[in-house]
Amino acid sequence: MRAHLARVDAVLVQAVIAAALSFAHIHDVALAAGQDGWKAWAYPISVDLLLVAAWRRLRTGPSEATGWCWFAIALTASLGANIATAGLLDLDDVPAWLRILVAGWPAVAFLGGTLLVHSAPQPDEEDSVALEERPETPAVPIPPGLIEHARKIAADHRTRTGRPIDTATLRARLGVPAPMAEAIATQL
Template sequence: MTRSIRPDAVLVQAVIAGALSFAHLHDLASAAGQDGWKAWAYPISVDLLLVAAWRRLRNTGPSRLAWSWFLIALVASLGANVATAGFLDLQHPPAWLRFGVAGWPALAFLGGTLLAHGSTPPVSTVAPEAAPITEPEPVTTVHTPEPAVEPDPLPAVEPTPALPEAPATPAVVAPAPLVAHARKVADDHQTRTGTPIDVDTLRARLGVPPAMADAIAAQLT
């Protein structure tokens, strides 16, 4: 199956512009006294330096070195196009033009060498390893009930039988996993609001009875 070849307008424009710039550089070098193959080598040298600087900008990012040589090659190419448009008498070229054309090979060689062998800082693509997140181990706190304080006996007028001692109310001890979970809830509340969590909010978040919430709050302090 044959495919039809459709010309690309951008590619055609690039070919035309490159051919005109190439011809202008050749004419300028020939007018400055460079005859034969030397006049054809000048436009190749300018265009190669321009491409090398642009490739350095694309591969390693913007740098002062690449931008400097890109502008030098661009000025050389643009200057040749303007000079051949009648702004200079190419039949009697000025001395500075002969000097510039004669010194261009050394300048282009220096620029190409620096662009090809210039050192660039290596870019590290390995992401640093994240430090493992370790959760604090839950602290088990044993709540010791305080001894009941007996009231002072009243003076007896007549002997009365002693009242039986009321049994002490057993203290509520929260299990360690529940305390660890409550500590995470309290830390999250502290981070979001900037204030410590109160007992009512803790009880509502955990869904435990008031006595259990009080015991957990006591263990968190």
């Protein structure tokens, strides 16, 4: 158990360092391109959130093309800023094309985020079966922590919608394969 925690801690430390460096590079490019104050700080958040949203779509959504498209766009923006700060770009004399790209990023990120959210699969209410009405499925071993997490998700769904969560939505929220979602659904 301790070896696993040490490995997780090392991964978390590395992730925090990488995120902080990338965040700073995107901020520096935005600042050099004329975006000052809070706007320069908003750029890295925008790039990273689009990257995370696209990655989540790749893991849980049916349309991989949409996820890959926006993941590639956000990754290009992040990598571009990181590489630009490596001395290849004079941050005191940013070219006009980069100023245009930075100024246009908010519209691109808004479009990408909107498409990722609004094209997300919504379970068809008439085709989905509520968990209370679910027939028995084969037993699949599920970690107790995952069951507890699923219960919280199901309770939140019922609070927000007034309906029990269906398996498709549970699967999407948990990011698990269909057989595991079925097994979890039977235990809720």
